Amino acid sequence: MIWVRGRARRSLSPSPPEPRLRRLRRTDLSVDTVALARELLGAILVSETDGVRCTMRIVETEAYVPGDPAAHAYRRETARNRSLFLRRGHAYVYLIYGMYCCVNVSSETAGVGAGVLIRSGEPLEGIDAMRARRPRATGRDLCRGPGNLATSLAITRALDGLDLTSRGPLWIAAGTPVHEIGTSVRIGITQAADRLLRFYEHGSPHLSGPRALNR
């Protein structure tokens, strides 16, 4: 887990804005997809576009490990999935169903295709901007689901390949502890659908998927 030093989190109610965010270094990130998927829970995803900072505390991830038939990197490297083959800490942003963007964090060494899908988060800063981008969403739904969170944080294909450990429009900061990590099967896949590679903060009201998966 990647936490702000000396700060514990107990409440599930909306958090106050982080006073100062510490950008994660690449050495903070495990060179292991499953470990990284768990570590990213509680971390802060920061987008700074249109002159507005929007932040979200990650509460749900999925691991797409090397050799995983459900992973976009499974067959071979292509122009689309190239970012998954970058060394850990890079963004893989892709368009799904012609309408929504989803964001992954590359998770292994260079040349190994794997990533962690960011599925849901708890909105922290920039909530007005998020609401402007998704006017019909309620507060708890703003960053619920991979397509929704990308819309709320203005994450587009233009950010594909970005180094999330460097200064830029999208980066990851140290967050706050997750009190209990739940595990389930991944959502929306048909290959390797029985593998327990989805991780979430137990009890969070911001989780996607059916309730039965979040117990």
Place this chain on the structure above:
DNA sequence: TCACTGATCGTCT
């Protein structure tokens, strides 16, 4: 709350 369905288009075979 869950199941079902249409929307929509880039990517890959």
Place this chain on the structure above:
DNA sequence: GACGATCAGTGAG
């Protein structure tokens, strides 16, 4: 030409 790591709307229980 088929498919997809999704979402929102609708209707049923």
